[in-house]
Amino acid sequence: MSTTQSERLRGLLEPLVAARDLDLEEIEVTPAGKSRVLRIVVDSDEGVQLDECAELSREASKVLDDTDAMGGAPYTLEVTSPGADRPLTSPRHYRRAVGRLIKARLHEGGDLVARIIAMDDSGLDLEVPGVKGRKPTARRVEFAEIAKARVELEFNPRPARPAQREQIDNDANDANDANDANDANDENDENKEEA
Numbered sequence: 001m002s003t004t005q006s007e008r009l010r011g012l013l014e015p016l017v018a019a020r021d022l023d024l025e026e027i028e029v030t031p032a033g034k035s036r037v038l039r040i041v042v043d044s045d046e047g048v049q050l051d052e053c054a055e056l057s058r059e060a061s062k063v064l065d066d067t068d069a070m071g072g073a074p075y076t077l078e079v080t081s082p083g084a085d086r087p088l089t090s091p092r093h094y095r096r097a098v099g100r101l102i103k104a105r106l107h108e109g110g111d112l113v114a115r116i117i118a119m120d121d122s123g124l125d126l127e128v129p130g131v132k133g134r135k136p137t138a139r140r141v142e143f144a145e146i147a148k149a150r151v152e153l154e155f156n157p158r159p160a161r162p163a164q165r166e167q168i169d170n171d172a173n174d175a176n177d178a179n180d181a182n183d184a185n186d187e188n189d190e191n192k193e194e195a
Helices: 003-019 050-065 091-096 162-194
Strands: 023-032 035-043 075-080 101-106 111-119 123-128 137-142 146-151
Touching: 003 023, 003 035, 003 050, 035 050, 050 075, 091 111, 111 137
Parallel strands: 035 075
Antiparallel strands: 023 035, 101 111, 101 146, 111 123, 123 137
16 A cells, blocks of 8 residues: 555544544555455554444445545455554553563564563563563563564463452452442431431
């Protein structure tokens, strides 16, 4: 796809995608016999639902039919979300992968497989799994050190760490305490009305 066609398609489609609070990750046109496939890849922090893809596809189809951005040759339109093992190329991709296992190739050489524990504007706090019964170790990697990275698929992802479980339990207890306090206030109000 030429740069001008890519820019034109992005200019037409980005407002539609942004109106749905989604990120336009990629636009790709590939030949498919005598036709072409226009693939629009969208994502968000909450993920993308099938209904959102279908609605966006209808809107994009109408906009594309009203212009000559795809030329006169037939094409098939696909609106999809990125695959689970897609490359991590921007900070928002890493933010969405917090808690997941990644494989990163470093500029200094070598691969690193680790779980993202946290991230900030300059890099990642990682937990490198222990080998042969050893405990996991913490490691900091700056974005500038990463040549490329992608999420590693896990068929049996590990359960939340004790600290994460404790935070979840604390949040649930705080919510229960707030509900109990509201119930007590309601009961006091009812007792006052009866008196």
